[in-house]
Amino acid sequence: MPNPTAAMLVIGDEILSGRTRDSNMHYLAGRLSETGITLTEVRMISDTRDAIIDAVNDLRAKNDNLFTSGGIGPTHDDITADCIAAAFGARIDVRDDARALLQAHYDRSGQELNEARLRMARIPDGATLIDNPVSTAPGFSLGNVHVMAGVPSVFQAMVASVLPTLTGGAPLLSQTLRVMRGEGDIAAPLGKIAAAFPDLSIGSYPFQKDGVYGTNIVVRGTEGALVDAAMIRLSDELSK
Amino acid sequence: MPNPTAAMLVIGDEILSGRTRDSNMHYLAGRLSETGITLTEVRMISDTRDAIIDAVNDLRAKNDNLFTSGGIGPTHDDITADCIAAAFGARIDVRDDARALLQAHYDRSGQELNEARLRMARIPDGATLIDNPVSTAPGFSLGNVHVMAGVPSVFQAMVASVLPTLTGGAPLLSQTLRVMRGEGDIAAPLGKIAAAFPDLSIGSYPFQKDGVYGTNIVVRGTEGALVDAAMIRLSDELSK
Numbered sequence: 217m218p219n220p221t222a223a224m225l226v227i228g229d230e231i232l233s234g235r236t237r238d239s240n241m242h243y244l245a246g247r248l249s250e251t252g253i254t255l256t257e258v259r260m261i262s263d264t265r266d267a268i269i270d271a272v273n274d275l276r277a278k279n280d281n282l283f284t285s286g287g288i289g290p291t292h293d294d295i296t297a298d299c300i301a302a303a304f305g306a307r308i309d310v311r312d313d314a315r316a317l318l319q320a321h322y323d324r325s326g327q328e329l330n331e332a333r334l335r336m337a338r339i340p341d342g343a344t345l346i347d348n349p350v351s352t353a354p355g356f357s358l359g360n361v362h363v364m365a366g367v368p369s370v371f372q373a374m375v376a377s378v379l380p381t382l383t384g385g386a387p388l389l390s391q392t393l394r395v396m397r398g399e400g401d402i403a404a405p406l407g408k409i410a411a412a413f414p415d416l417s418i419g420s421y422p423f424q425k426d427g428v429y430g431t432n433i434v435v436r437g438t439e440g441a442l443v444d445a446a447m448i449r450l451s452d453e454l455s456k
Numbered sequence: 457m458p459n460p461t462a463a464m465l466v467i468g469d470e471i472l473s474g475r476t477r478d479s480n481m482h483y484l485a486g487r488l489s490e491t492g493i494t495l496t497e498v499r500m501i502s503d504t505r506d507a508i509i510d511a512v513n514d515l516r517a518k519n520d521n522l523f524t525s526g527g528i529g530p531t532h533d534d535i536t537a538d539c540i541a542a543a544f545g546a547r548i549d550v551r552d553d554a555r556a557l558l559q560a561h562y563d564r565s566g567q568e569l570n571e572a573r574l575r576m577a578r579i580p581d582g583a584t585l586i587d588n589p590v591s592t593a594p595g596f597s598l599g600n601v602h603v604m605a606g607v608p609s610v611f612q613a614m615v616a617s618v619l620p621t622l623t624g625g626a627p628l629l630s631q632t633l634r635v636m637r638g639e640g641d642i643a644a645p646l647g648k649i650a651a652a653f654p655d656l657s658i659g660s661y662p663f664q665k666d667g668v669y670g671t672n673i674v675v676r677g678t679e680g681a682l683v684d685a686a687m688i689r690l691s692d693e694l695s696k
Binding site (some may be wrong): 228229230232235236241245246247248249255263264289290292293310327330331332333335336356367388390402403404407411417420421422425434452 | 468469470471472473474475476477478481482484485486487488489495496497498500501502503507518529530531532533539567570571572573575576607628630632638639640642643646647650651657658659660661662674
């Protein structure tokens with residue numbers, strides 16, 4: 217059976233303008249590989265209502281899971297929660313359980329739970345809260361969509377809460393063979409071996425070091441014995 | 457007149473598996489901002505023929521420009537050039553001008569221009585070559601699609617070749633105001649100011665340092681006087 221699939225949607229003008237370098241994509245990609253969930257696509261879009269709704273509906277229909285990052289803070293440009301509700305046709309308002317979490321947090325810190333902060337308690341009907349051990353304001357899961365913060369430390373904590381609740385598959389195993397030959401030198405035998413192992417993904421990544429060309433060949437698959445067999449075949453063929 | 461738009465398509469299993477961290481997106485985003493081209497969307501997809509063709513046709517129709525990165529090397533998984541040709545319904549084969557570039561390069565380095573390396577001279581009919589001063593194998597532009605290598609040093613060199621040929625707009629100016637108050641504290645005045653300057657994008661990015669909360673407020677726009685006015689209004693309102 218093929219592994220379950222996931223897509224990711226990174227929401228935020230600051231990413232597209234080049235001001236901020238996204239790091240959540242690379243983090244999630246690594247964790248999904250370990251969990252046996254295949255990341256099929258990532259999209260990065262701006263804080264624009266129609267763009268968010270369209271992308272959410274497209275990606276959640278095509279994948280077993282959709283993860284979003286960004287746009288759930290207290291300010292005017294944090295519109296992700298409302299857009300998710302609109303994508304599902306769900307009602308959204310301040311919810312008592314989320315408000316109670318925030319109230320306790322701001323009481324402890326001696327700050328006011330003002331109108332802006334209360335926006336972070338807006339949760340669509342039918343959603344399950346995602347725990348935020350870093351800064352309290354929760355994410356949420358609605359259907360197969362997991363809505364998380366953009367701040368990397370919070371995003372990572374939320375991923376840790378959500379992943380154990382999902383159905384994973386066989387983790388993606390990978391082995392790397394490093395050869396000191398240019399990619400163009402080994403492309404022909406590599407192509408033959410890739411054709412002989414259709415269930416594996418065999419990629420080649422050229423590098424240059426001190427004027428010498430080399431290639432890292434990465435074999436990925438869910439069956440350890442098959443990955444081993446391909447590695448043996450590779451080192452036989454490429455040492456010729 | 458609004459600025460011209462662009463999308464980016466990052467192609468490669470190694471990005472989605474978490475093995476490689478993409479850096480081309482952040483680089484291109486910064487260069488486009490300087491050039492006055494608005495980056496509307498980025499997609500990251502796997503080396504899969506149908507996924508590439510569908511994404512190329514969707515994004516090139518919606519944007520003035522589409523930049524792709526990855527999948528134009530000599531190996532079996534480098535299928536981008538053929539997919540671009542298929543997306544346009546164009547014929548593709550080894551082209552004399554690209555072959556001559558490669559032949560000269562491999563003659564100089566005493567290596568053989570073998571069948572695998574010759575794949576890098578496969579260029580769709582009607583395309584214009586993009587210069588590669590790093591490792592010779594060219595990218596190409598076909599219609600509004602600019603096809604570039606995934607290796608960051610080569611990608612950056614190709615961006616430098618392509619950008620001057622494109623119609624830019626007014627560069628995106630940005631100014632940042634750093635306030636030592638939490639995002640939730642300033643969200644209400646911030647929202648009012650954002651509503652008063654509909655032609656500007658005003659974003660807020662919280663940070664925490666040594667247990668103190670602060671926010672960077674970033675004002676972006678193409679009109680310097682308007683950005684200045686918003687900055688003055690912000691520092692007036694937020695110093696209250």
